[in-house]
Amino acid sequence: MHQFANRRARLVEHMRSNGGGVAVIPTAREGLRNGDVEYPFRHDSYFYYLSGFEELDALIVLAVDPSPGARAQCILFCREKDPETELWHGFRHGPEGARAVFGFDAAFPITTLEQRMPALLAGAPALYFCLGQDAGWDARVASWLHALRGQARSGVRPPAAIYDVQLLLNEMRVVKDGSELASMRRAADISAEAHVRAMRRTRPGMTEYQIEAELLHAFRHHGAAGPAYPSIVAAGANTCVLHHNPGATVLQPGDLVLIDAGCEYESYAADITRTYPAAGKFSGTQKMLYEIVLAAQMAAIAEVKPGSRFIDPHEAAVRLLAQGMLDTGLLDKNKYGSVNDVIENGDYRRFFMCKTSHWLGLDVHDVGDYGEAVEGGSVAAGRPSRILQAGMTMTVEPGIYIRPAPDVPEQYWHIGIRIEDDVLVTANGHDVLSHGAPKTIAEIERCLER
Template identity: 55%
Template sequence: MMDYAAQYGKRRARLAAQMQPGSVAVLPTAPEILRNGDSDYPYRHDSSFYYLTGFTEPESVLVLVAAHGDKPARAILFCREKNVEREIWDGYRHGPEAARTAFGFDDAYPISELDTHMARILANAPALYYAVASNAALDAQVTGWIKAVRAQGRTGTTAPDTVVNVLPLLDEMRLIKDADEQALMLRAGEISGGAHARAMRAAKPGMFEYELEAELLYAFRKHGAQFPAYTPIVASGPNACILHYNVNDRQMQDGDLVLIDAGCELDGYASDITRTFPVNGRFTDAQRTLYELVLAAQDAAFRAIAPGRPYSAFHEAALRVLVQGMLDLGLVDKTKYATVDDAIADKAHVPFYMHGTGHWLGMDVHDVGAYRDVTQADKPSRPLQEGMVVTVEPGIYVRPADGVPERFWHIGIRIEDDVVVTGDGYRLLTASAPKTVAEIEAIVGTTHG
């Protein structure tokens, strides 16, 4: 069994090793958010805080002190005090001492003592690392700590004279997933793929989009996922041409396609899958034609993924297939363009394909990390590395317009899978979601016999 406390401790050590000796990093978790009245939204921790601690309670702050001379690095947690009465209402609280032991911190104190301790911890620290300008309340708190240290100046103490944004360091760490993270993301992909299959089996004309959403949410929770990783999109008919549609209240009609973009979150890690299928279980000729085009574009993107290849390569590969198809099918006027490259340069595809072919995936569904190599003057697309996880999601969206063949109107298709970059290419994390025309037509509606 994995020693989680040791795993988080190694991550903290990696961050501390990148900091100036003797400097201090401060990372709070996410606040609780009021929904309405006296009801909060379901609580979800801050991703970077959790990445370094594994601690899921609100009102918590991690303070990391980098090694200096013969003084080793230290990790200090501030959290809620043990409170048996509140636990009757809200559930278990570790309290500082139990949290220190369970999660491997060097010290732990009540969150109410944070300001007092920070004036001591920051004394003579050369630099302070935190998420600069990301939270006005935290910025004000940091200002207060530094003033408190400076107020002690007559005793010979000094305040940090450098402030560093800690997030770029953490983003680069989180971008490469280790074996344990990859295993979690594979399991999240399996759960989400099974949920998509469940929705396909349940689908039939006359159902409402929210009924399929309910099938997804049931399957997520049934198999241990804590949350959906984002608000599910269940978009039928013309709604599939709205990229971020999530009202999910239309009644699905015979002959509609339905586009479902949904994934679960498991132990802090997201999955992200999109499938598009006919509600009645049979693609029309026009639907099949566009579906096979998008599937071919995704296959081309997969073949462009390997360590050392630019991140942009898989988008470019998918785009070339899509644009060639648009020219062949009359969506784009081929008399205007001598080559596919000319059509792409003129952005002729944008009315039908207006987004990128993927994004980083991890603890956040649109995960952290730079897409370009900012160390170079021209900021080229950064090379893919083993352990990066990306989504691959080509699509096509056809709205009614002059010159657009009417048989394709109101067809929106997206096919999205999650892959981890491996030493020799990639590994598919979401294979459990049916995808080929044959697989889809064999499963849709089978719950109803």
């Protein structure tokens, strides 16, 4: 559990350098699904990043005195041991067990939170909390501050400033440590296995939801918690719907199948997309368009390295996609002087309407600013793109999505292709974590051999 203590120590140092204060980081709330049945609980990512604690009804408090030599207090509030409740809902650590296992200085029952928090906040230089994320927690924090203001004549004062603690944590989370990368590698390996399983079992006549079931089997069979996000399984025309939910659409022999799916392993996400022919062989048109997207992705991945801008992979992908759109007649060559005109006009967005990358980590669309950070963790207006550094993890996912239109050759209608990999920035370049999922036409058709 040392990695969690190390992260808390880093946050404490950030707070100390800013004058100290008290940070309050709650875990997620349990959500009601319907009736008296809850959704499976999933902890808050910020809370887990600092604690490793997966139980509900918990909160972290970091009390940081900026005085030289003063020691910060890292406190956990959680549920007490309760044999009767544990019989129904499973093991609880309890405050003392959690303190010992997860390395906190102190731990208290969550039921004592209202009693203890005003005293912890009294006289603190600042409060570090994320306002506006949860109305219930906003109200509780406001009540603590109100209670302190009511004691002003006794010399008690509330924190003089409130800072968004997530801005500090975002900057920490965007660069992964060794423990995080080990979990992400395993998540990518399991997800690649799931894609291979789905490919090998695909047959015309199957439904999208049957293919989704193959993914779910592989995720759980290999020890993942389940999907890191709702899986996308799309066949035929549905491949042109970027976030299509798997349904009862039946795969036809000439269809492409697009799967965007990744598992969550030890709370970390993978995010992989592969596109392949339902019947095992790409048609000539499908192959031509697939090669354009693959070339765009390879060019983008080549730009993932220390010193590159975050936007560089996107720009590399767009250039090859735009040229491919001209070469195939998706865009009229007579209208443009060069591929630069297509890019400057943004006309490529008709067939590729999204960005090429996003951060990946505890959340599938992970936190971290995409622009250049300036002093204090804030971001300048009109900022340039962020510079990549070792330890950052991102997706690279160009695509092409062609809906029917009078000026689009009919042979391209209803073809959607996306290729997505999870890529780590290393000291010397990059590492494709999701390399286990077949990607070239030869690899895919070999995997699909009947």
